[in-house]
Amino acid sequence: MIDLRKKEFSRDELIQLLNTPLDEAQELFDNALAIKKETLGDEVYFRGLLEFSNKCSKNCHYCGVRGGRKNLHRYEITDEDIRSAARFAVENDFASMIIQAGERTNKTFIDRITRALDIIMEESNNNMGITLSLGEQSEDVFRKWRDHGAARYLLRIESSNRELYEKIHPVDKLHAYEKRIKGLELLQKTGYQVGTGVMIGLPFQTVEDLADDLLFFKKMDIDMFGMGPYIEHEETPLYQYRHLLPPPEERFWMSIKMIAVLRLMVNDANMAATTAMQTIYPGGREKAMLAGANVIMPNLTPVKYREDYLLYENKPGLEQEKEDTVSYLEEIITGLGLKVGYGKKGDPLHFFNRNK
Ligand code: SAH
Ligand code: SF4
Secondary structure: OOOOOOOOHHHHHHHHHHOHHHHHHHHHHHHHHHHHHHHHEEEEEEEEEEEEEEOHHHHHHHHOOOOOOOOOOOOOOOOOOOHHHHHOOOOHHOEEEEEEEEEOOHHHHHHHHHHHHHHHHHOOOOEEEEEEEEOOOOOEEHHHHHHOOOOEEEEEOOOOOOOHHHHHOOOOOOOOOOHHHHHHHHHHHHOOOEEEEEEOOOOOOOOOHHHHHHHHHHHHHHOOEEOEOOOOOHHHHOHHHHHHHHHHHHHHHHHHHHHHHHHOOOOOEEEEEHHHHHHOOOHHHHHOOOOOEEEEEEEEHHHHHHHHOOOOOOHHHHHHHHHHHHHHHHHHHHHOOOOOOOOOOOOOHHHHHOOO
């Protein structure tokens, strides 16, 4: 029997925990939730999500908006739409937003993101915790965005196993594994609260890989996590391996176990209950919160853009859905015995502990 209250686990123990049969996993989930409450309280934080643009210069094999896809309308959100989303966030007492987009490194893009940050800061009286999720950038660009108010950055490692990484990405300079790692290091150097994560249930991925991902997170001293199941997309190269995928339910429950085990290892980090979990399993975000997740990202992207930002199939929210409204989310969160951290930025405690 593994002591669930210790923080250091061997690779073998992690594998054993991830292999816990579902009908024996309740104790794991309960301990993770208890640790989350003891360390961070019973609050869950909202981050208003803006899917800024689906233009992308990369070609990740799993992603529905990869640059190589020709039959997709490419958009960039307008300044006015950014302003209205920020206003909505302020009016609804969200103290955080996240800007996500395909990866681009040209000056026009960099300047537009800078302007988006300025707009949000202006609308919120400099009182918004902003996360960026815009891929790998140079140190100067990270600094520039930091100076314009971005405090957090999410850059998923996708898989910490280099061999697997190279199966799900083209092997070239633009997609180099080292460049991704370097990105995480630069983010720490430039003072961000740094987030990462992996996709769970990828073709070729083993439970040993996932255990190694958890050890990688710990070693990198990461502050925030966004993880979720891999969901196939027909118009991507990885789709040809769909016969290798575990069934959706299995991918979902493995994602929940990853959250729970990670919560045992890193008590004070922020962890998201992601949209992909909800897509693959109705009520998935609730299960994630009951296993220690403490962040939820309601989509504030205007509906007119959403059909063009489908990273994977069956992504919800093509209309403003009930599941993503503030009142609905508040109801489910309260129903779980948790509460919404209205008006609080909810910075990851891990960041402050790391910088002590
Ligand atoms: N371009 C940026 C941010 C947008 S993509 C970047 O790549 O970092 C954000 C995340 O979506 C990726 O990190 C990836 O983990 C996830 N994603 C992409 N395609 C997916 C799929 N088919 N299934 C599940 N998650 C996917
Ligand atoms: Fe572009 Fe990100 Fe999709 Fe890769 S995962 S193709 S970088 S949007």
